[in-house]
Amino acid sequence: MKKTFNLVATAAAGLEAVVGREVRQLGYDCQVENGKVRFQGDVKTIIETNLWLRAADRIKIVVGQFPARTFEELFQGVFGLDWDNYLPLGSAFPISKAKCVKSKLHNEPSVQAITKKAVVKKLQKIYHRPEGVPLMENGPEYKIEVSLVKDHATVMIDTTGSSLFKRGYRVEKGGAPIKENMAAAILMLSNWYPDKPLIDPTCGSGTFCIEAAMIGMNIAPGFNREFAFESWSWVSKELVQEVRDEAEDKADYDVDLDISGFDIDARMVEIAKKNAEEAGLADVIKLKQMRLQDLKTDKINGVIVSNPPYGERLLDDKAIDILYNEMGQTFAPLKTWSKFILTSDEGFEKKYGTQADKKRKLYNGTLKVDLYQYFGQRVKRHQVTERG
Ligand SMILES: C[S@@+](CC[C@H](N)C(=O)[O-])C[C@H]1O[C@@H](n2cnc3c(N)ncnc32)[C@H](O)[C@@H]1O
Helix, strand or coil: CCCCCCEEEEECCCCHHHHHHHHHCCCCCEECCCCCEEEEECCHHHHHHHHHCCCCEEEEEEEEEEEECCCHHHHHHHHCCHHHCCCCCCCCEEEEEEEEEEECCCCCHHHHHHHHHHHHHHHHHCCCCCCHHHHHHHHCEEEEEEEECCEEEEEEEEEECCCCCHHHHHCCCCCCCCHHHHHHHHHHHHHCEEEECECCCCCCCCHEEEEEHHCCCCCCCCCCCCCCCCCCCCHHHHHHHHHHHHHHHHHHCCCCEEEEEEEEEEEEEEHHHHHHHHHHCCCEEEEEEEEEEHCCCCCCCCCCEECCCCCCCCCCCCHHHHHHHHHHHHHCCCCCEEEEECCCCHHHHHHCCCCEEEEEEEEEEEEEEEEEEEECCCCCCCCCCCCC
């Protein structure tokens, strides 16, 4: 099997640079592009990046890239790739996704069918199977994806399985949870460090709080789940265990964290507690029912992170206007606290009453949202208390 792989970590629009930073922190050079980060590595890299990347969606192997303006070029291009390095005899290899953008070949089902045909033909040749006899596909699954952008094909294998945002701790969710990898990315974009207090005053199912605790304790986000590559024969179980053991050694469960989540809805607080418990963090995160309008604290230099109800989701317009306005009034006295508020409401700043220091466009699924960033006044701890 192969020693070095061309890999991509896919990322939601707006989060590519965050994923790029994470890949570099793991020790790999990378190139940040729209929707993805490219890097190279070995089997251990595949395991590590799946286990550790907090903001990415998936890790994929790039099997090959080539021009494909016709079905013949597509067939020959796919046939020419080194499939024997990836697909042992008996593998299941669905062409799970085909995407055609600004290309002469635009019929996605046909692109899928031709790709499948070419891989089958190549495997029959490699494994000396007679043509016309279908290949058995009763072994581990390798999902193949093909994308055509401006007549250029990229053929990839997904190593992840269900998307990386599925950490495995969410036993229940509320009406509008934020994706776990988006929550982690926002925390990494913020100026929160584990020695600062963190409050999510609209915590819902607790995603920001749980992700913050995992960052604070250096817990690998994928520790509680499995990945597609774990069923592959060329990924050694011992190596997977080694990387998992290394992750366990890197976690610091003794670090002191000050993380609180509040929500007006008692049912949501119960859900957040269950999720925190599933993540093994029930003792670390303080969760309680409270209206954000009642938030008061004497602590300084903290960070508030929140995705309050958006217009289209959960509340009507009038109620949103009032909530955002009360949010502004409640947070205003907390001068040394930074605030990071994610909403799709373009009139947020007006309703909140203060213009953001910085705004960043992101996508929560397909919904365009903005992260409104308000930076707290910098003070040394002995200089001031919030009410001082
Ligand atoms: C978009 S959801 C937050 C989702 C959350 N980040 C998660 O991951 O599940 C907004 C939350 O704000 C809560 N909420 C609405 N009005 C509130 C208020 N006045 N005070 C506190 N929480 C409120 C809702 O109950 C809901 O759980």
